[in-house]
Amino acid sequence: MADFDQELDASGLNCPLPILRAKKTLGGMESGQVLRIVATDPGSVKDFEAFCNQTGNTLLDSGEEGGKFVFRIQKS
Amino acid sequence: MTKKLAIIATKGTLDWAYPPYILASTAAALGYDVQVFFTFYGLQLVRKDLSALKVSPLGNPGMPMKMPFGPKGFRDINWNIPNFIQANVPGFESLATALMKQTIANNGVASIGELRELCQEADVKFIACQMTVELFGFSHSDFIDGLEYGGAATFFEFAGESDICLYV
Numbered sequence: 312m313a314d315f316d317q318e319l320d321a322s323g324l325n326c327p328l329p330i331l332r333a334k335k336t337l338g339g340m341e342s343g344q345v346l347r348i349v350a351t352d353p354g355s356v357k358d359f360e361a362f363c364n365q366t367g368n369t370l371l372d373s374g375e376e377g378g379k380f381v382f383r384i385q386k387s
Numbered sequence: 388m389t390k391k392l393a394i395i396a397t398k399g400t401l402d403w404a405y406p407p408y409i410l411a412s413t414a415a416a417l418g419y420d421v422q423v424f425f426t427f428y429g430l431q432l433v434r435k436d437l438s439a440l441k442v443s444p445l446g447n448p449g450m451p452m453k454m455p456f457g458p459k460g461f462r463d464i465n466w467n468i469p470n471f472i473q474a475n476v477p478g479f480e481s482l483a484t485a486l487m488k489q490t491i492a493n494n495g496v497a498s499i500g501e502l503r504e505l506c507q508e509a510d511v512k513f514i515a516c517q518m519t520v521e522l523f524g525f526s527h528s529d530f531i532d533g534l535e536y537g538g539a540a541t542f543f544e545f546a547g548e549s550d551i552c553l554y555v
Contacts, residue, residue, distance in 0.1 A: 327497075
């Protein structure tokens with residue numbers, strides 16, 4: 312079983328698009344659901360942390376996989 | 388209590404179109420209530436036709452002049468073109484603008500039209516300065532829908548209660 316409910320591929324997108332797409336995707340999800348995001352923008356590492364701190368969503372984990380940045384965010 | 392961001396957008400070039408739209412769309416995504424007041428050359432950012440947005444390397448020593456195509460070694464060259472050549476070659480600005488747009492696309496950076504739409508989708512409120520609309524001979528039909536028209540007092544009504552107020 313996958314450890315997320317939805318996935319967003321933000322590869323190739325640059326600031327602020329990964330954040331804007333994530334916000335939009337989270338908007339269509341239920342509270343408690345988990346969104347997995349894949350991004351290539353190195354700035355997104357700090358940005359998703361800041362996004363979660365300010366929006367109350369939980370950043371479950373953030374890491375690198377095959378040269379890409381992967382995040383899991385749980386909707387508040 | 389919802390935080391508020393007020394921005395005054397005064398520049399009408401392709402490069403300076405980015406800061407207001409990036410900050411406004413991001414703040415909206417973070418839950419801010421956002422208003423952008425477009426005045427003077429900033430009015431170019433809310434026109435239906437965005438083709439007037441250009442980038443000028445002339446008199447802008449901070450702008451790297453690099454090619455968006457070709458092998459890496461070629462792309463890394465910074466073309467140091469003297470001001471007097473930039474000023475005298477017809478179409479130099481259009482060429483620089485075309486190259487900049489290609490660089491923007493290559494880097495996965497959104498276009499201004501795209502960022503503007505994202506702002507509107509996120510309920511960022513746009514206000515155009517009525518005085519400069521008239522001063523520059525524009526009519527309301529030159530501008531996108533969803534724009535409000537007002538003056539300095541309209542801006543202060545929101546800006547006076549804002550948490551962040553930026554002049555771009």
